[in-house]
Structure formats: structure tokens, C-alpha cells
Amino acid sequence: MIRPDQTSQFAAETAVRRQAEHLWMGELHAGWRIGAVPNGGYVLAVAGRALREALPHRDPLTVNAFYLAPTVLGPVECRVELLRAGRNTTHAVAGLYQEGELKVQVTAAYTDLEQQQGPTWSATARPVYPGWDECAPSGDSKLEFRQRVDVRLVGGTEVFHGGAPSGRGEFRGWVRHADGAEPDVISLLMFADAFPPPVFDVVGLVNWVPTVELTVQVRAHPAPGPLQARLFSRHLTQGVIEEDGEYWDSEGRLVAISRQTAKVRLPRP
Amino acid sequence: MIRPDQTSQFAAETAVRRQAEHLWMGELHAGWRIGAVPNGGYVLAVAGRALREALPHRDPLTVNAFYLAPTVLGPVECRVELLRAGRNTTHAVAGLYQEGELKVQVTAAYTDLEQQQGPTWSATARPVYPGWDECAPSGDSKLEFRQRVDVRLVGGTEVFHGGAPSGRGEFRGWVRHADGAEPDVISLLMFADAFPPPVFDVVGLVNWVPTVELTVQVRAHPAPGPLQARLFSRHLTQGVIEEDGEYWDSEGRLVAISRQTAKVRLPRP
Numbered sequence: 001m002i003r004p005d006q007t008s009q010f011a012a013e014t015a016v017r018r019q020a021e022h023l024w025m026g027e028l029h030a031g032w033r034i035g036a037v038p039n040g041g042y043v044l045a046v047a048g049r050a051l052r053e054a055l056p057h058r059d060p061l062t063v064n065a066f067y068l069a070p071t072v073l074g075p076v077e078c079r080v081e082l083l084r085a086g087r088n089t090t091h092a093v094a095g096l097y098q099e100g101e102l103k104v105q106v107t108a109a110y111t112d113l114e115q116q117q118g119p120t121w122s123a124t125a126r127p128v129y130p131g132w133d134e135c136a137p138s139g140d141s142k143l144e145f146r147q148r149v150d151v152r153l154v155g156g157t158e159v160f161h162g163g164a165p166s167g168r169g170e171f172r173g174w175v176r177h178a179d180g181a182e183p184d185v186i187s188l189l190m191f192a193d194a195f196p197p198p199v200f201d202v203v204g205l206v207n208w209v210p211t212v213e214l215t216v217q218v219r220a221h222p223a224p225g226p227l228q229a230r231l232f233s234r235h236l237t238q239g240v241i242e243e244d245g246e247y248w249d250s251e252g253r254l255v256a257i258s259r260q261t262a263k264v265r266l267p268r269p
Numbered sequence: 270m271i272r273p274d275q276t277s278q279f280a281a282e283t284a285v286r287r288q289a290e291h292l293w294m295g296e297l298h299a300g301w302r303i304g305a306v307p308n309g310g311y312v313l314a315v316a317g318r319a320l321r322e323a324l325p326h327r328d329p330l331t332v333n334a335f336y337l338a339p340t341v342l343g344p345v346e347c348r349v350e351l352l353r354a355g356r357n358t359t360h361a362v363a364g365l366y367q368e369g370e371l372k373v374q375v376t377a378a379y380t381d382l383e384q385q386q387g388p389t390w391s392a393t394a395r396p397v398y399p400g401w402d403e404c405a406p407s408g409d410s411k412l413e414f415r416q417r418v419d420v421r422l423v424g425g426t427e428v429f430h431g432g433a434p435s436g437r438g439e440f441r442g443w444v445r446h447a448d449g450a451e452p453d454v455i456s457l458l459m460f461a462d463a464f465p466p467p468v469f470d471v472v473g474l475v476n477w478v479p480t481v482e483l484t485v486q487v488r489a490h491p492a493p494g495p496l497q498a499r500l501f502s503r504h505l506t507q508g509v510i511e512e513d514g515e516y517w518d519s520e521g522r523l524v525a526i527s528r529q530t531a532k533v534r535l536p537r538p
């Protein structure tokens with residue numbers, strides 16, 4: 001666990017500094033890559049930090065990202081364009097550039113989550129399964145990303161050990177910063193892309209499942225502790241699939257949902 | 270039914286014309302409003318038409334819209350910004366302006382859907398229920414929007430006739446252009462916002478469920494005939510809810526999925 005006087009790895013490695021009126025500089029660090037490419041959720045969190053610094057509202061309500069080109073380690077420019085500043089919500093675009101090339105286009109609505117008012121309801125209860133402490137770190141332990149994020153899955157992991165996929169298209173489990181830092185709203189943008197692609201549970205391991213587009217809807221500030229997570233797919237169509245995520249904090253409250261569009265590239269036979 | 274030599278209402282009322290290099294003009298027509306405000310899916314379809322005209326790829330793959338301010342009837346400027354043109358995909362932004370004010374910010378990936386290749390799978394089968402011909406037009410027949418879109422629901426409609434909501438948070442049924450025109454990929458952007466909000470099936474009728482943000486993922490060109498549709502919500506959190514849609518064509522193929530974030534505004538007690 002990190003001490004309260006330490007900066008967490010996540011906070012340090014998503015930090016941005018203001019360089020000009022609408023320009024924020026960040027850096028993509030080693031530790032977060034899936035293969036050669038920084039994880040899309042991690043990259044989105046850097047944009048989320050820049051928006052949090054730049055906008056009058058501090059909390060992401062809904063954040064959408066289109067991934068135009070793979071990012072690389074090193075400096076990243078975040079050009080923030082304010083679209084509309086309202087009383088309850090601010091809308092903005094954040095363009096992530098590396099060496100002048102637009103890599104990720106982010107559009108967001110920021111708000112003050114503490115001020116949200118209205119009814120609360122869920123169609124189904126939070127799934128009940130073995131807790132964080134009862135699960136072992138899982139997935140592909142050779143992934144660099146596992147240096148920063150502790151992923152613990154409940155079942156469905158046979159496919160990582162030479163077994164057959166279950167065919168359900170779903171992973172359930174827990175996520176936490178590997179250094180023990182507590183989750184915040186910006187880290188939810190990263191955790192939304194932390195689980196293995198559910199298509200692994202359908203067709204088996206696939207080398208490359210690039211994200212086309214990812215939307216994270218944040219519902220509340222997470223309480224300290226590991227996040228409970230469920231990532232599932234329902235429809236794969238000629239290589240295009242959606243991945244839907246649900247995230248609950250340690251007090252059992254839903255704190256975010258996510259959906260991404262990804263492409264499934266099978267090796268040529 | 271319209272004759273083959275007629276222009277459909279949808280085609281005529283989402284038409285755009287090029288005014289300058291990156292500027293397309295459209296007009297929001299009467300017939301599509303929910304209360305005083307043009308339906309968000311209809312407005313998105315106008316942007317979708319402009320992108321289809323402007324980009325080298327013609328089919329929406331995934332389209333995201335943030336609704337910043339309510340639109341009104343009349344002219345709408347669509348400013349198209351090309352983000353990246355690749356071999357398989359073109360990314361672009363379309364900003365919809367009325368009287369100089371940005372109303373809707375659209376980001377999109379366009380492709381050629383006929384060229385998609387890869388595996389196809391669904392976690393669950395398409396729901397089976399009474400067909401288009403066996404269902405009556407349903408929902409709030411006094412809505413202007415019903416002049417353009419024939420919505421037929423299967424069950425869950427008691428709430429529109431003074432009954433109690435079922436609590437499931439789901440509407441199932443069918444949609445078709447009211448003039449009998451066949452669906453195309455652009456109309457899927459509109460049909461993705463055509464069903465009543467599933468929250469009606471949870472808390473009862475609510476006057477105002479404004480869309481914050483809507484993403485439509487198009488999977489295939491629809492075959493002629495009514496579209497089968499399912500719109501459901503799973504999590505309402507302090508007045509913020511998601512609405513997930515699934516759309517199948519008359520041949521039973523999944524042609525689109527959608528997700529929107531909406532706000533539920535209950536009347537003050």
C-alpha cells in the first residue's frame with residue numbers, strides 16, 4: 001500500500017501541466033502497455049486529467065473517445081476546446097496529439113457529481129461472487145499493464161491456461177491500482193479498459209482487439225477499496241464487437257458503466 | 270407505402286446541401302418533435318447525412334453525439350471537420366449550429382460496411398414475440414414524432430393508459446417509417462432514439478428525459494421491412510440513466526446497437 005504522503009503511480013503517470021491557454025502537456029509512461037501500445041483507458045485518463053484541470057466542472061459525467069492511431073510512450077499534447085459552459089455541465093473536446101498527429105479525439109460532459117439529484121434504481125442486483133481477497137491475480141501476467149493494475153477474475157480464466165472459452169463472452173472480478181492507491185473518478189476512465197476483451201471467452205485468445213471508440217459514464221465518486229467489475233459482450237458482427245462494463249465500489253454502489261466498440265482480428269488460417 | 274419514384278419523408282427531411290468546403294446546410298422539419306424539441310435521433314440523422322456526403326467512406330460504423338442545447342425547427346449548419354482518413358475508416362466531427370450556437374457535437378467513424386470481415390456471434394438469441402402486423406401503433410399517439418415513425422410495442426404499454434409500470438425498464442417492439450419507406454443505415458441513427466424512454470417502465474411517465482449523449486454502432490445495412498427493436502435500462506443513479514438499444518432487420522440480422530445517457534427529471538413533489 002502507498003502511504004498518504006506518497007503520490008500514487010496513477011496520479012504521477014497521468015499528470016498534466018499547463019503550457020498555454022488551451023494546451024496541456026502530459027506524458028505516456030511505461031508500465032501501462034498492452035503489447036507495444038499504451039492501454040486506451042490509461043490514455044483516456046490523461047485526457048480526463050487535462051479536462052479536470054481545464055474546466056469549471058471537475059467530474060466526468062460521460063466521456064467518449066475515438067482512437068484514430070496507436071499512441072506511443074513519451075510526451076502527449078492535450079488541446080482542450082471548450083464547447084459550452086453551463087451551470088450544471090461543461091462540454092469540451094480534448095484532442096491528444098503526438099508529434100503533431102491527432103491520436104485520440106475525446107468529447108466530454110463534466111459536472112459536479114455531488115450535486116446530482118434524482119431517483120436511483122437497478123434492474124438487477126450487483127452480482128455476488130468471491131471477494132477480492134479470495135481471488136488471485138489473473139489474466140495474462142506477462143502483460144506490462146499488470147505492473148500497474150491488479151486484475152482478479154472469477155472464473156472464465158481457463159482460456160489463459162490453454163483451456164476452452166466458456167462461450168458466455170463475460171469476465172467478472174475485481175480491479176485495483178497495483179500500488180494500492182485508492183480509485184478516484186479519473187481512474188474509472190482507465191479501469192473501464194482494464195479487463196481482458198470478453199471475446200477471449202468466445203473465440204479464445206486473440207492477439208489484437210483494437211478499440212475503435214470507448215464511452216465511460218461515471219455515476220459516483222468511488223469509495224476506497226477494490227472495484228468490482230463485469231465486462232461482457234453480446235454481439236459480434238463480422239469482426240466488430242461491443243464491450244459493456246459495470247463497476248461498483250467497495251460499498252456496493254454503481255460508480256460507472258462503459259461501452260466500447262472494438263475490432264476482432266483473427267489470425268489468418 | 271411510398272412508390273419507388275417518390276422521395277421518402279425521411280430522405281427529404283434529412284437532406285443537406287453543400288454550401289462551402291466544410292459546410293453543409295440542412296433543415297429541421299416539423300413532424301419529428303417530442304414536445305417542442307426535434308427528436309435527438311432525427312437531428313443525429315441530419316448530421317449523419319452530411320457526413321455521408323462529405324466523407325470518402327459512406328457508412329456510419331459508430332457515431333457519438335453530445336446534445337449541448339435543444340434544437341429548434343429551421344435551418345441547421347453542419348460544419349464537418351475531417352480528423353483522419355484511413356484506408357478502411359474515416360474519422361470526422363460534425364458540429365450542428367443554429368444561429369451561430371453549437372447545439373450538437375457529433376464524432377464519427379465511417380467505413381464501408383460491405384467490406385467488414387470476421388466472425389459473427391451473439392450471446393443470446395433475438396427475442397421472439399408477436400410480429401409487426403400483430404401489434405398496434407403504441408406509445409403516446411399525441412406526440413408529433415408519431416407522424417413520421419410508426420412505433421409498435423409488445424407489452425409494457427399499460428403505463429401509457431394510466432396503468433402501473435412493470436418495473437423491468439424495457440420496451441420491446443417494432444419501428445418503421447410512417448410513410449412505409451424502407452430503412453437505410455442513416456435512418457438507424459434516428460430509429461435509435463425512437464422508442465419511449467425505458468424509465469417510463471420503472472417510475473412511470475416523466476415529462477422530460479433529455480439526452481446527454483447518444484452513441485449508435487451500426488453493424489449492417491438493414492433489409493427492407495420493419496425493424497425489430499429492444500430498448501432497456503439497467504441502472505438509474507440519482508437521475509442519470511443509460512438506455513441500451515438493439516435493432517434487427519426483417520431478416521433477423523442485428524443491424525445496430527445504441528446507448529444513450531439521459532437525465533430523468535421528476536416533477537417536484
